[in-house]
Amino acid sequence: MTWLVRAAIVMLYPRVGDWPGAEDCDLDAFLERFRRETTALMWIGVVLGSLVFQLTPIVTIFVPLPASLLSKEMANHHAERVSTTNIYLLRQSVFLVKLVAGMVWGGHPSVRERFALRPLPPDPGTWRTS
Amino acid sequence: MSGRHIPFRGQDEASLDLEVDFVVVGSGAGGAAAAVTLARGGARVAIVEAGAWRDPEDYPSSAYGAMRDLMDDWGSQVTMGRALWPVVQARTVGGTTVINSAICVRTPDDIFDQWKNDHGVSGLRDRVGKAQDRIERELSVEEVPENARGLSNIYAKRGADELRFPHSHYMRRYVKGCEGAGQCLQGCRGRRKQSTNLNYVPETIERGGFVVSSAPVDRIVFERNKAVGVTGRFVHPATRASGTRFVVRAKKGVVVAASVTHSPLVLMRSGVKLRALGKFFRAHPGTGVFGCYDEPVDMNVGATQGWASTGFREKPGLKLETLAIPPELVASRLSGGGAVLMQRLAEYRHLAMWCHAVRAESTGTVSQSLIGDKPVVRYTLDRADMERFRQGMILLAKQHFAAGAKEIVPGIAGMPFKLGPDEVHLLDDAPLDPRRYVAILSHLFGGCVMGKDENTSVTDGHGRVHGFEGLVVADASVIPTNLGVNPQHTIMGLATIFAEEMLAA
Numbered sequence: 001m002t003w004l005v006r007a008a009i010v011m012l013y014p015r016v017g018d019w020p021g022a023e024d025c026d027l028d029a030f031l032e033r034f035r036r037e038t039t040a041l042m043w044i045g046v047v048l049g050s051l052v053f054q055l056t057p058i059v060t061i062f063v064p065l066p067a068s069l070l071s072k073e074m075a076n077h078h079a080e081r082v083s084t085t086n087i088y089l090l091r092q093s094v095f096l097v098k099l100v101a102g103m104v105w106g107g108h109p110s111v112r113e114r115f116a117l118r119p120l121p122p123d124p125g126t127w128r129t130s
Numbered sequence: 131m132s133g134r135h136i137p138f139r140g141q142d143e144a145s146l147d148l149e150v151d152f153v154v155v156g157s158g159a160g161g162a163a164a165a166v167t168l169a170r171g172g173a174r175v176a177i178v179e180a181g182a183w184r185d186p187e188d189y190p191s192s193a194y195g196a197m198r199d200l201m202d203d204w205g206s207q208v209t210m211g212r213a214l215w216p217v218v219q220a221r222t223v224g225g226t227t228v229i230n231s232a233i234c235v236r237t238p239d240d241i242f243d244q245w246k247n248d249h250g251v252s253g254l255r256d257r258v259g260k261a262q263d264r265i266e267r268e269l270s271v272e273e274v275p276e277n278a279r280g281l282s283n284i285y286a287k288r289g290a291d292e293l294r295f296p297h298s299h300y301m302r303r304y305v306k307g308c309e310g311a312g313q314c315l316q317g318c319r320g321r322r323k324q325s326t327n328l329n330y331v332p333e334t335i336e337r338g339g340f341v342v343s344s345a346p347v348d349r350i351v352f353e354r355n356k357a358v359g360v361t362g363r364f365v366h367p368a369t370r371a372s373g374t375r376f377v378v379r380a381k382k383g384v385v386v387a388a389s390v391t392h393s394p395l396v397l398m399r400s401g402v403k404l405r406a407l408g409k410f411f412r413a414h415p416g417t418g419v420f421g422c423y424d425e426p427v428d429m430n431v432g433a434t435q436g437w438a439s440t441g442f443r444e445k446p447g448l449k450l451e452t453l454a455i456p457p458e459l460v461a462s463r464l465s466g467g468g469a470v471l472m473q474r475l476a477e478y479r480h481l482a483m484w485c486h487a488v489r490a491e492s493t494g495t496v497s498q499s500l501i502g503d504k505p506v507v508r509y510t511l512d513r514a515d516m517e518r519f520r521q522g523m524i525l526l527a528k529q530h531f532a533a534g535a536k537e538i539v540p541g542i543a544g545m546p547f548k549l550g551p552d553e554v555h556l557l558d559d560a561p562l563d564p565r566r567y568v569a570i571l572s573h574l575f576g577g578c579v580m581g582k583d584e585n586t587s588v589t590d591g592h593g594r595v596h597g598f599e600g601l602v603v604a605d606a607s608v609i610p611t612n613l614g615v616n617p618q619h620t621i622m623g624l625a626t627i628f629a630e631e632m633l634a635a
Contacts, residue, residue, distance in 0.1 A: 013461070016472040034194075039370070042204050079468030086544060088565040092214055095462065095568075102461030103194040115457055115478050117430060123195030127182035127367050128223075128343070129137050 001047045002031050007068050008050035009101040011075045012083070012094075022101055025108035034100065046100050049093040056082055056090065133174075133335040135183060138344040138364050139374045146364075146376035148340060150176040152632065153360050153380040154387060155347045155396060158225020159618045160605035160625040161387035162326030162334075163265070167629035168385075169337035176378050177334060178360055180346035180388070181222035182367035183327065189228075189317035193458040196316040199367075200229050203504065207391065209571065211494070211510030213564035215415060217571045219389050223343050224327030226389070231314045231435035231453075232304040232323045233616040234271045236262055237623060238443070241613055249610045250582025251591035257630075258623035265622050269324040270306035273299075278310030280432015282482040285423070286452045287437050289533030295450070295525075296441025301433075304618075312454055314434035345376055348503070350384055350400040350601065357384040357601035383600035383632050385593075387625060390574035391505040393607040394496045397578065397588070397595065399503070404588050404596060410576040411494040411509060412612045416487030417569040418453060418463070419523055420539035421530030422548070426479040429454040443614040447489040448522045450529070455483060463568060464539065465547060474547070481539070484529065486522030487572060489614035490515040496577045509571070516562040519569075524557045542566050573617050578603045579610035593628035604628045 006027060015021030035043055057063045057070060060081035067078055083098065085091050105111055109119035139146060151173040154165040161177060168175045181200075190199050197205045202221040208214040220226040242255040265271075274283065279300065290298035304324040311320055321328060335341060348362040359380050364373030386393050394408040421427075429452075438451040455463065457478055464474045494509030511519065527538045527549065537548040540557065543566040549556060560566075580603075581587025584596045587610065593602040604625035606617050613620060 012467045012471065014468055014472060016469050019472055019476060021472070037198055037368075039204055039206065042206050045206075076468035076470070080466050080470045083467035083471070084465050084543065088213075091543065094467070098467065099462040103192070103197075103458045106456060106458030106461045107192045107194060111457060114476075115430075116426070116428065117457070120191040123190035123192055123199065124188050125190075125195070125199065125368065126188045127137070127184045127199075128135060128188075130135065 002035060004054060005046055005050045005097070006031060008053040008097050011053070011067060011079050012098055013101050013105045014076065019114070020108070020110045022105045024110065025104050027104055030104040045096050049097040052090060052093040053082060053097060060085065133337070133339040135335065136340060136342045137183065138366055141372065141374055143374050145374045146342065148176055148342070148377070149379040149381065150174045150340065151380065151382045152385060153178060153378045154385040155360060156225060156387035156389065156605060157223045157326060157331050157341070158220070158387065158389065158605065159227050159326065159621040161225065161385070162330035163622040163625040164385045164387060164604045164629040165334045165339065166330035167626050168633060169334045169339050171633040173382065173633065175334055175339040176342060177331060177339065178342045178345050178347055178378055179223050181220070181343065183223035183341065183343045184317070186317065186319045186321050189319050191316060193316065193456055196229060200317060207505065207507065209494070209507050209509040211508060213510070213567070213569070215564070215569045215571055217391065217507055217574065219391060223331055223341065224325040227325040227618065228317045228327060229315055230618065232325070233435060234266065234302045234304050234619050235440070235615040237620040238613065238615060241611060244611050249580065249587065251580055254591065254627070257627045258620070261623040261626040262619055265619070265626070269304040269329065271302050271304055272306070273302050274433045274436040275308055278308040278433050279436050280310055280312070280429065280454070281427045282429040282454055283432055283436030283452050285427065285482055285533040286484055286529065289529035290439055292532040293528060295439045295529070298439045298441070299437070301436055301438050308433055310432040312430040312432060312434055342376060342378065347388065347396055348399060350396065351377070352400070355597060356599040360384060380600070383602060385629065385632070386601070386603045387605040389605060390577050390607045391496055391507060393603055393605055394577035395498050395503065395505055398498060402595060402598070405585050406579060406588050408496045408577055410579045410610060411496050411507060412575040413490060413509065413571040414449070414487035414573040414612070415490055415511060415519070415569050415571050416485050417523070417541065417567050418483040418485040419526040419530065419541070420481045420483050421533065421535030422477060422537045422539065423480050423482065423535055427482040428479055429482050430456055440615055442525065443489060446518045446521045447614065448518055448525070449487050449489070449614060450522065450525060451485055453483055453485045463541065465541060465543070484526050486526055488515055488518045488522060489612050491612065493576070511564055513562060516564060520557065520560050520562065523560065524554065527554045527557055541568055575606050575609040575612060575617065578607040580608040581610055592631050593624070602628050602632060
C-alpha cells in the first residue's frame, strides 16, 4: 500500500518551479521508515486517507478517474479541492496524509535551506538503557 | 542509600518485584513534584513511567521524531465529538514538561474561591502559593530574555500594546538562560528548559528512589480498600513489544499522576467505581491565526512561546499567546493542496502564528476504548464556547494588523484563505461549527476531579480517592474547573502539597 500513500503525497506536495516537491525529499526512504515505525492504527489511517484521495476526483472535479490517472493540472485541481472540501470526514482523511507528508517535506534539508533554517541533525531514537 | 533507574525488561528477563514506601505513577509535572517531595521527606519512592527515559542527547530534532519518541501514541489521540481535534500529551520520563513551552503562571486567586464555593475544597491557597514560590526558585523561572525573543514574540507584544491588550507580557517560564533555539516542542537539547526529567526525577533517585521506565501501569493492587502497589507489563520504547511483568509494592501509598486521559483509566481498570470517574473533562481548545508580514519573521528563531496576554481570561474567557511551529507542521496547518499549497508554503519565513485558547466551560468524558487500553475522549464545544473561540480569532487578527501584518490567514474552512485589514469584520460571522477549524486541545483538566461530594467528585481536597486508603491522584485530572491559564504550576503546587500530606499521615 506504500505506492498508494506515495502517489497521494506527491500530488499534495508537487514540485513547483524551483521549489522541491515531496518526491525530491527522500520520500521512499521516509515512507519505508514510517511504515516500519508507526502504529498500525496510524498507518491504516494514512492508507485510508490516500485511498480517499485516489478515489474522489469524481466528487471534487467530476472526473471519473483515479487521481493517479489525472493530468498534472487536474491533479493539482483535485488536490486543492479535496483538501478544502466541505465534507468534513473527507477533508480530515486527507488532512492526515498532509500531516505525514508535511513531516517529510518540511523536515528535508533542501526545504529548510529555503527557509534559512539549518539542517536538522538526525533523530537519535535512543533512550537510557541502564 | 542510592536508588537506580530500571529500564525496559524483555519477556526473557526476570520480572520486576520492588518494594518501596510510595509508588508514583507518572513522571510529569504532577508525578515528579509529588515524588521529589516524598523523597525529600525521607521516604523511599518509585516512579513508574509509561514512556522511556530520554536525556537531551536522546531528544529528536524533527517533528516526526517528536511524534515517534515523545508523544503518547504518536500524538494520534483525537476527541470524539463533532470535530476530531488532537489531544496532545507526552509519553516519556518528564511527561509533557519535556514537550511543552515551560510556561509558568501562578494559580489565579479566583480559582481557589471557585474551588471553595462550588466544590467544597478549601485551605489550598496559601499552601499552593508557598509551594509555587519554592518551585519557581528551584526551576529557575525567568522572563524570556531579550536575546531569545525573536521577531514573532516582539511583534505580538507590539500589536498587543498598540491595541492596549490587558496583561500583555513576555512569558515567565521554567527556563534557565533560554537561547531561543525554537525547539521547545521537540525537547530542549540545550538543557535550558527545566523539564522534570532534568531535576526532580534524578533527585528522587539521588535520594534513594527508583525510576521504572517503559512501564505503563495496568492496575493498582488493593488489599481490601487500601492501595498497596501497582502492576503492569513493560513495553519496548521502539517496537512496542510487551516485556516482562512488574509489580511495585507500596507500604505507605500510591500516587496516580498519569495524566488527564490515563489517570481515570488506571482507576477504572483497578475497579474504582465512582460516579464522577472519567467525567468533567475540560480543556483549553485553541487555534492559531497566521499573520503575513513584508519582511521575514522567521518564527522558528527565538522562544517557541514568548508572549502572552492573560487579560481576556475572565471576559470573554480566553488566553492569547504566540506559538512558533516548524515547517513540518505549517505544511499541514495551511489549507489547500497541490500547487496552491506549495505557493502558500513558500511564504513560511514571512508568517507568524499566534494562538488563542478558550477557557471553555463545555465538559466531556474520558473512558476506555473497547479494544485495547486506549483512552477515548468525548468532547464537543457548545455554542457559547465557540463564540469565545471566534472572538479569540478576531482579537488575534486585529493584533496582527496592529503589529504591521499585511494579511492574515485565519484557517477557517469555507472562508477566504487570506483576509486584509479591511476584511476583519468577516470574522464576526465566522462559522460556529467546530468542524470548520483546525484546532487542538493543549491543556486538559478533570476526569478525577476533587470535591466534597462523592457523587460529583473522585477525590477529596487532598487528592485522596473517596472510599480508599493510601490512594491519591496528583495531576491535572483532579482540577475541577478550567483555570484559563497554563496549568503546569498549579499541577506542581497541588501535587507538592498532596505529597506533604501523605508524608504527614
